[in-house]
Amino acid sequence: MSSQGIAVGVVGLGAMGKGMAGSLRRSGYNVYVADVRKEAADTFVEDGGVACSSPAEVAEHCEILVSVVVNAAQTEEVLFGKNGAANAMKKGSVFVMCSTVDPNWSVGLEKRLNDMGILYLDSPISGGAAKAASGEMTIMSAGTPQAYAKVGGALDAMAAKVYRLGDSAGAGSKVKIINQLLAGVHIAAAAEAMALGLREGVDAASLYEVITNSAGNSWMFENRMAHVLAADYTPLSAVDIFVKDLGLVLDTARASKFPLPLSSTAHQMFMQASTAGFGREDDSAVIKIFPGIELPGKK
Incomplete structure (x- = not known):
């Protein structure tokens, strides 16, 4: 499936997220970004992305939302906090969770999102900032076939190795x-x-x-x-x-x-x-x- 014209959102433009957003953009995706540091999102605009003011605004434009924040608490904020993405995500959209978290929490999040009609991929990442920037990092993912189908080639655009470790959340984490x-x-x-x-x-x-x-x-x-x-x-x-x-x-x-x-x-x-x-x-x-x-x- 061609990436041309497909909108992907990235929330969290730290050392890893910034590189991942850049890899998506180079692969032809329309990339919408948000970060608690407005200057980080604004800088990405200079490279051809679109800056949004909140995760909710990103979700309004994208049916694939990649979250690259530090932990479960920040992921909760991205989804359910003020101007969070969850209520703005269209049914059938996919949330790609890239943080290192308690596997049981990830299992619970999959159910919460599925109950809202949102697909979920448990997708922690490894490799460091340099490999994220060059699209050569590793993704350890788990999720339903429907979630993988929805995310298409976006995972491969961000990583050299994408491991599919199970058909439900938990194994990736x-x-x-x-x-x-x-x-x-x-x-x-x-x-x-x-x-x-x-x-x-x-x-x-x-x-x-x-x-x-x-x-x-x-x-x-x-x-x-x-x-x-x-x-x-x-x-x-x-x-x-x-x-x-x-x-x-x-x-x-x-x-x-x-x-x-x-x-x-x-x-x-x-x-x-x-x-x-x-x-x-x-x-x-x-x-x-x-x-x-x-x-x-x-x-």
């Missing part, structure tokens, strides 16, 4: 939080390893070079410890994201009394970093909880 389990533990382990090297007087750049060419490497070590070496804690993904996401992991496991010892420890590390004042810094700033080390300084 479950796979995403398992991904976040690994990501959070790997960042925490990478920080611990680098901190030990610094404590023992190993040259940080040399340690990074050796580990990234050895069996102990991970994608997170290679990516996040580069931020530490550069002393650049600009939040591409913040410490507080992993306070939230590992919290969701632990909540999900707790419901079935399933032990997650590594996740629990990593969560405590991110909590400690947040409490120490680093919550809004890049998640690599979890290394700052280790005592008695001198971190690399700005070059």
Whole structure:
């Protein structure tokens, strides 16, 4: 199905949403956007999109609405808050939810929207801002065949890999939080390893070079410890994201009394970093909880 002339709405123009909206526009969709920061929506107009003042206004123009906000509470606001999208969405429209949330909440949202005649895709995302901007991210989706049919090629326009994990909501969010389990533990382990090297007087750049060419490497070590070496804690993904996401992991496991010892420890590390004042810094700033080390300084 051609994308020409099809209207797609994107609510939330943060690091991921902005890139996703751009990918849709490049693929020929008419893209309507909204963000709580008016300047973010206005900037997208310069690239060929249409700025709207609220999620409700986006919904008036589009039968596909992609929500790229931080959590369930913000998603609730997008749908049911003042000037929310839900009451403005036409019956048969599809709401694509891209946040990391409790899987049970996502299941409940599908029912709430279906009762209003709105289709739903549980579609968390991964890959970071750069892959979102280039249309190469990953979407972990689940939903009814009708929802997939309605969304057409829009998912493929935003992502290099679109996984269809089930015919109802929940599976997408479950796979995403398992991904976040690994990501959070790997960042925490990478920080611990680098901190030990610094404590023992190993040259940080040399340690990074050796580990990234050895069996102990991970994608997170290679990516996040580069931020530490550069002393650049600009939040591409913040410490507080992993306070939230590992919290969701632990909540999900707790419901079935399933032990997650590594996740629990990593969560405590991110909590400690947040409490120490680093919550809004890049998640690599979890290394700052280790005592008695001198971190690399700005070059």
